Amino acid sequence: MQEHHLKPYEGLLVVSLEQAVAAPLASCHFAQGGARVIKIEREGEGDFARKYDGAVKGTASYFAWANHGKESLCLDIKKPGDTALLDRLLAKADIFIQNLAPGAIDRAGFGSETLRQKYPRLITCDISGYGEAGAYCEMKAYDFLVQCESGLVAVNGAPGHPGRIGVSVCDIGASMNAIIGLQKALIARGITGKGSAVKLSLFDTAADWMTVPLLHTVYAGNAPQPVGLHHPSIAPYGGFTTSDGQILAISIQNEREWVKLCAEVFERPDLAKDPLFCNAAARVRNRLDTDAMVAAYFAARTRAEMEARLRAASIAFGAVNSVADFAAHPQLRRAPVTLEDGQEAELVAPPVRHSFEPDQPRLGRVPAVGQHSAAIRAEFG
Incomplete structure (x- = not known):
């Protein structure tokens, strides 16, 4: 039937x-x-x-x-x-x-x-x-x-x-x-x-x-600007190139994740307390230094190495895929x-x-x- x-x-x-x-x-x-x-x-x-x-x-x-x-x-x-x-x-x-x-x-x-x-x-x-x-x-x-x-x-x-x-x-x-x-x-x-x-x-x-960019402009006088793969008010947040030429994006949403990234991925727990990076506002204020530090670490390792480290530390990440990559995506x-x-x-x-x-x-x-x-x-x- x-x-x-x-x-x-x-x-x-x-x-x-x-x-x-x-x-x-x-x-x-x-x-x-x-x-x-x-x-x-x-x-x-x-x-x-x-x-x-x-x-x-x-x-x-x-x-x-x-x-x-x-x-x-x-x-x-x-x-x-x-x-x-x-x-x-x-x-x-x-x-x-x-x-x-x-x-x-x-x-x-x-x-x-x-x-x-x-x-x-x-x-x-x-x-x-x-x-x-x-x-x-x-x-x-x-x-x-x-x-x-x-x-x-x-x-x-x-x-x-x-x-x-x-x-x-x-x-x-x-x-x-x-x-x-x-x-x-x-x-x-x-x-x-x-x-x-x-x-x-x-x-x-x-x-x-x-709505959010509008509210920032009207009430804070600070319109968000285009930042490519990055985020206007969060850091580190964006795409970083690995040693084999792949781009992985990460998104650090809170201090707990930042501490885990420093300790378990970078194996540098001291970075979490560095005045340049010790809180979200400091990392955004010193975005160039933050991104340069993260980029250097990614550039020294392959995509597979980085994915394994990020996954083990429960850090949110995603590949910056081409449409051809997306067409072969296992979740599609x-x-x-x-x-x-x-x-x-x-x-x-x-x-x-x-x-x-x-x-x-x-x-x-x-x-x-x-x-x-x-x-x-x-x-x-």
């Missing part, structure tokens, strides 16, 4: 007028949980994220990651017939997600307030760049630009060289916030019987993450996916695991552009 795994979102219909990353990742979460997700795309080219690259056997990496398990419906919402079809879909939908350009959804007649008046149980989710009001509300807001505007790049990178975070963190974070907001709205609907609006922006997402979990042309690939397995789900999940198929258009038009026609 085949084991049945609980799918908590089974029975939900999610309609998503989406593009790029933030909204597709959010709706993909619901597809993974068993919801029926209808992705609305432009006729012909579809979601422009389909053309970002062809890295996964001809399929775009972003698209495969954010769109498996969905149905693809091509619509032109400027055409009366397609507008009517979208209305019929939304009349039966539980959730409507959209991340179109500012104002576009309202001009098309599908603004969230209007929709919830027509369909009181519908939950709407608007993902924007900067929100619906304010001087920036109509600005285009790609992930990199929001990283810049929010100050994220100012606290990343190396000294004198602020840097973009190497993955689309504002898009990804916005999708996570959308999921959190939608789950809260589903619980609220279970209590009240009514849908509600979920609104969030990439900028607000980044701003939330920038993968899940199979079928691409739109039928080829097989592997994505990273979903990070959240539930006891009611299989240990080895299989992801849904990545849809071709308009693959389900005919069937959906017939069903809702």
Whole structure:
């Protein structure tokens, strides 16, 4: 007898007028949980994220990651017939997600307030760049630009060289916030019987993450500066090169760990009492001396020697891996996916695991552009 795994979102219909990353990742979460997700795309080219690259056997990496398990419906919402079809879909939908350009959804007649008046149980989710009001509300807001505007790049990178975070963190974070907001709205609907609006922006997402640097700037007048692999207020904390050219990162969080590092790794317990290094404030104040001392020790020993010593002393460490190293990491979990042309690939397995789900999940198929258009038009026609 085949084991049945609980799918908590089974029975939900999610309609998503989406593009790029933030909204597709959010709706993909619901597809993974068993919801029926209808992705609305432009006729012909579809979601422009389909053309970002062809890295996964001809399929775009972003698209495969954010769109498996969905149905693809091509619509032109400027055409009366397609507008009517979208209305019929939304009349039966539980959730409507959209991340179109500012104002576009309202001009098309599908603004969230209007929709919830027509369909009181519908939950709407608007993902924007900067929100619906304010001087920036109509600005285009790609992930990199929001990283810049929010100050994220100012606290990343190396000294004198602020840097973009190497993955689309504002898009990804916005999708996570959308999921959190939608789950809260589903619980609220279970209590009240009514849908509600979920609104969030990439900028607000980044701003939330920038709370600590913001507080340091506003209340202490001391904005954190980019420090590469190091930490603005902890030392030693960072990457140090071993004699065989590998980089190991260590993170000393408290005085107990510092004493153990000196005594059990460096075999120099006296260093823990040296005025230059005797407490956290002294080590930060004398960061150059602290880091030089640690770096010299690492430089005289191989990665294997250092890992053995650090592990024995219970000092937190990690290798500064390349992406190729990461791809071979023993802790990396993968899940199979079928691409739109039928080829097989592997994505990273979903990070959240539930006891009611299989240990080895299989992801849904990545849809071709308009693959389900005919069937959906017939069903809702």
